[in-house]
Amino acid sequence: MTAIQLLACAGMIAGVFLMLGIRPVEFTDSLFGFFLNPRRSLREELKESSGRKKEGILRREMKEAQAVLQMTGRGSRFSMVCAAALALFCMGGSIAILLGNFFLAPVMAVGFLFLPFWYVKLTANHYKRDVSAELETALSVITTAYLRTEDIVTAVEENTAYLNPPVSRVFQDFLIQIKLVNPDVQEALRIMRERIDNEVFREWCDAVSDCQHDRSLKTTLTPIVAKLSDMRNVNAELEYMIAEPRKEFMLMVVFVIGNIPLMYLLNQDWYDVLMHTALGQCILAVTAAAIFISAGFVVKLTRPIEYRR
Numbered sequence: 001m002t003a004i005q006l007l008a009c010a011g012m013i014a015g016v017f018l019m020l021g022i023r024p025v026e027f028t029d030s031l032f033g034f035f036l037n038p039r040r041s042l043r044e045e046l047k048e049s050s051g052r053k054k055e056g057i058l059r060r061e062m063k064e065a066q067a068v069l070q071m072t073g074r075g076s077r078f079s080m081v082c083a084a085a086l087a088l089f090c091m092g093g094s095i096a097i098l099l100g101n102f103f104l105a106p107v108m109a110v111g112f113l114f115l116p117f118w119y120v121k122l123t124a125n126h127y128k129r130d131v132s133a134e135l136e137t138a139l140s141v142i143t144t145a146y147l148r149t150e151d152i153v154t155a156v157e158e159n160t161a162y163l164n165p166p167v168s169r170v171f172q173d174f175l176i177q178i179k180l181v182n183p184d185v186q187e188a189l190r191i192m193r194e195r196i197d198n199e200v201f202r203e204w205c206d207a208v209s210d211c212q213h214d215r216s217l218k219t220t221l222t223p224i225v226a227k228l229s230d231m232r233n234v235n236a237e238l239e240y241m242i243a244e245p246r247k248e249f250m251l252m253v254v255f256v257i258g259n260i261p262l263m264y265l266l267n268q269d270w271y272d273v274l275m276h277t278a279l280g281q282c283i284l285a286v287t288a289a290a291i292f293i294s295a296g297f298v299v300k301l302t303r304p305i306e307y308r309r
Contacts, residue, residue: 028085061114065078069120081117082116085116092105092109093105096108100276102281107289108288111288118299128198131166131196132228135167136232138168139201142159143204143221143222143225145159146211146221156175160175166196190209253291
């Protein structure tokens with residue numbers, strides 16, 4: 001009966017969207033846009049800017065996920081992430097209702113809501129690793145060409161065809177800036193250094209800019225490029241260390257959730273108490289809340305360590 005009611009509710013919502021001609025993506029953009037930029041008084045804005053009032057958890061997670069997507073060149077996918085979050089919100093609440101546990105419904109709904117944003121934050125590390133690997137190749141070949149030609153524009157032109165996105169796009173825009181917009185090489189280098197969030201790349205751009213005044217400084221470029229290789233080795237070790245707490249957390253979650261069907265096989269009376277009494281349902285809700293809160297801390301505390309000069 002509950003399943004039929006949920007299907008009827010879903011059909012009613014879908015009918016409303018069709019009648020009003022509203023696209024789901026437009027609805028999610030408006031809904032999550034309200035959370036990102038709520039109407040606030042001047043006093044509240046001053047409190048937030050001064051740090052006396054913290055942002056809400058949902059708003060903070062959404063901003064961090066949006067920043068990661070923009071940093072990785074996937075800013076247009078934020079709407080899809082919000083739509084997935086809303087869908088998972090409904091799915092989590094529906095699963096709890098189908099289980100007959102109304103205490104668990106808000107916990108599951110809110111917990112599932114955060115999953116897409118946490119996933120985006122976790123993928124940032126893999127993207128940065130891929131960009132760093134491609135950047136190491138790009139800077140190596142361009143530096144070698146620059147040491148030979150002493151002309152950064154020629155060096156970039158000779159090697160752009162051998163580079164892969166997104167690094168290739170950055171150097172192509174550099175050439176377009178030089179040839180069609182402004183021939184000032186230093187200004188183009190200044191713009192290019194902000195296109196990739198990598199401290200070694202920014203240091204390399206600064207060194208190339210200095211070389212425009214003193215060509216003897218070109219010998220500093222090779223040691224800078226070598227840092228990328230050292231960073232790759234260090235990051236590989238750090239990634240292994242960071243992955244261990246995540247694996248242990250996932251293993252513990254599997255054990256906790258796996259105990260429920262195991263209890264059904266070992267002692268059905270205990271299972272009935274856990275699933276069909278108010279006390280047991282509250283215990284499940286508290287356990288689920290602990291899992292989601294712990295997941296948020298795991299995502300936050302296992303971020304990769306970045307190089308800083």
